[in-house]
Ligand code: FEO
Ligand code: CA
């Protein structure tokens with residue numbers, strides 16, 4: 002194990018490689034490669050758009066492609082600076098930055114300290130991610146995730162951002178989780194409504210009810226909670242989702258990183274290594290808060306890794322961990338309904354070699370009816386993709402996994418492996434189209450395959466020899482799309498294609514150039530965040546390599562693009578500051594404002610002094626029209 006001061010600066014992805022190196026190649030890569038090779042992708046590339054069921058990469062016929070563009074903006078070029086850019090006729094402004102007070106009992110942000118520990122839960126948190134806006138009796142209430150911390154910025158007084166004390170840990174715990182905040186538009190634009198009754202921070206220490214099949218299981222019982230029904234905190238809140246009954250779904254992703262052991266000789270309990278839980282956490286929590294010390298509280302990690310449901314209309318409500326949706330590194334939770342009205346939640350497990358899932362509730366959603374329990378009772382499935390463009394959702398039940406429902410909920414990854422799901426290249430956000438029976442998932446990239454990174458004890462990573470593999474390095478990522486059988490999200494069968502294969506046509510004229518809807522003018526890498534607006538347009542946000550060098554030349558900073566699945570066209574709408582990830586997107590009730598998240602900005606963004614501060618911005622059209 003490397004020194005913690007080195008590992009804390011790694012990305013979560015790289016850090017996980019040290020915890021648990023996964024196989025370089027995933028099943029889904031092989032499925033795509035085989036299908037591409039069969040269709041002569043290498044020799045006949047860019048001719049895939051018509052007729053091919055699997056690789057209808059343009060998503061259209063050429064006649065459709067000539068239809069009038071549905072993009073009400075002039076696409077913008079790439080940028081490499083430390084600013085934000087939107088098209089002519091659009092404007093942006095900051096709504097909330099890390100450290101901005103949500104309540105008047107918190108002082109304004111102090112860049113010398115990054116704020117006091119006792120105020121961490123009274124201010125807008127760090128590293129904004131998934132978000133949703135709710136119209137609560139006319140108030141505009143945004144629920145937004147705070148995924149993780151950057152200790153160099155958050156603990157500026159400590160050399161190298163080291164975590165040195167219980168106070169440091171309390172501060173970091175307070176800066177993560179979720180913010181619920183009312184925002185309002187005044188003469189100076191959008192701003193947080195300080196002291197709104199809806200304002201609330203949910204952190205690593207907030208009480209949560211545990212519901213669903215794992216509630217009360219022995220593996221969830223701790224000394225502080227002998228019944229296994231009440232957990233403290235939600236962790237590494239990455240992507241999000243919403244239900245039609247007005248609740249927010251926040252998703253616990255890299256929860257493993259908060260746990261460690263003060264006993265260096267501890268033998269890890271069963272199931273820890275599959276989840277990347279090791280002896281040393283990323284932020285030294287285990288040294289100062291025994292709850293995160295697995296030598297003292299070995300069941301605490303079983304209480305994290307879930308989807309948590311939050312009622313943004315009631316700041317006193319208790320968030321609920323919905324264990325029926327499985328315990329994985331949850332990216333987001335995309336809602337759909339079956340033809341019969343059962344809630345469906347699509348979910349990705351963002352780690353190389355893990356799976357895509359869906360949950361189908363056994364209950365039916367009725368507007369205005371009782372919704373408690375709809376996400377507690379149902380069937381969890383794992384996705385299986387075939388090379389012929391078909392696929393199936395495999396139920397995770399006793400017959401397929403040998404586990405009872407509680408164990409499926411706690412050891413979901415092992416259940417999915419037993420059932421035979423298709424391992425994927427880091428499934429990030431899923432989005433469900435509101436206008437067509439189809440859904441999309443960003444497979445961000447596979448940076449390990451043939452990259453210069455070494456794993457498995459230091460062996461160089463090499464492509465699989467002899468495989469019909471058009472893309473030994475999936476450095477750019479892709480977006481897979483599926484169509485549920487009969488147009489019913491409850492169906493166990495589907496067909497699939499690739500909506501887009503990212504690439505660099507400036508540098509490559511083979512498969513690394515990407516699908517035929519990728520051009521030198523719209524290229525990007527590592528699709529991650531995704532939302533589909535009310536018109537069916539796909540908003541794609543990236544979290545990739547922004548060096549603008551080597552294989553990434555011409556791609557610039559991370560960005561947000563808009564795709565029209567009917568024409569296949571994809572256009573660049575926004576670029577973020579260098580160093581940042583653009584993640585999280587939601588709209589005001591009148592759809593005239595898009596709220597966008599800027600995570601871990603580089604340089605001194607936004608104001609050129611002090612510390613770089615993760616922020617939510619508002620983007621509007623100068624003519625006051627709707628934006629999506
Ligand atoms: Fe938190 Fe997978 O992104
Ligand atoms: Ca993400």
Ligand code: CA
Nearest residue numbers: 429445529544
């Ligand atoms: Ca990512």
